[in-house]
Amino acid sequence: MHLLDYPEAEPHLTQPTLEDAVTRMQRVILLARRKREEVKIGIRTPLASLTIVHRDADLLAGLRSLEDTVRRELNVKAVRYEQDESKYIRLYAKPNFPVLGKRLGRRMREVQKQVEALDVEALEAFQAKGSLDLDGETFTTGEINVFREAMPGTNAVSDRLVSIDLDCNLTPELVREGLAREVVNRIQRSRRELGLEVTDRIEIAYTADAELEAAMAEHHDYIAGEVLALRLAEGAAGKSQDLSATIDGKRLDYSIVVAGG
Secondary structure (H helix, E strand, C coil): CCCCCCCCCCHHHCCHHHHHHHHHHHHHHHHHHHHHHHHCCCCCCCEEEEEEECCCHHHHHHHHCCHHHHHHHHCEEEEEEECCHHHCEEEEEEECHHHHHHHHHHHHHHHHHHHHCCCHHHHHHHHHHCEEEECCEEEECCCEEEEEEECCCCCEEECCCCEEEECCCCCHHHHHHHHHHHHHHHHHHHHHHCCCCCCCCEEEEEEECHHHHHHHHHCHHHHHHHHCEEEEEECCCCCCEEEEEEECCEEEEEEEEECCC
């Protein structure tokens, strides 16, 4: 073991814009995954598009440089960018009545009207600064609550850093691709359970419910390539251990043998 001095930071090498973009990217991924969970669409089912929404064009440009990671992590076909958040998110505020009631007394109703009338720019400035001067009073984040609500007709989700809109419409093609990915997952799991070597080429015979069979036929080459199958065909199992799986309520029976074994 060799002991070395801990390297010193070189501030001139830092890239604040990139660092901010990575932070926002992490939020984008988290928000989109939450939306998938909400609508009960698993990550293996691809979606057509994700729209990232933020007013700052430079920030969106930074996120664009990380687009491949976003598409891969969220399994979306395309990523779009939008600066007009009002198309996707309604931003509004309400006073924290339990906190402010005693302090403001009879003025509470008037302050409520002013708080609820705040526009997007004022609310974003309040969130950034953490305080707001209104009607001769200074209010902090614990005294005024800011809410973000998806606009009708969208699948938008938002926090104070970024907003996203996830296209959750599933076409038959997307569903079949998702089923194919699930098949790969089950076969890879079976490979491990059978103790196969990572490099072992295999032969697979299977029978499946109609929708699953169609997905496997359409994505035959993808499935075979992922699981190292020299043969992937519908039909009798032959000399092997019979295996089965249920994928989204659809039955799959299959067998695996090592090629040439």
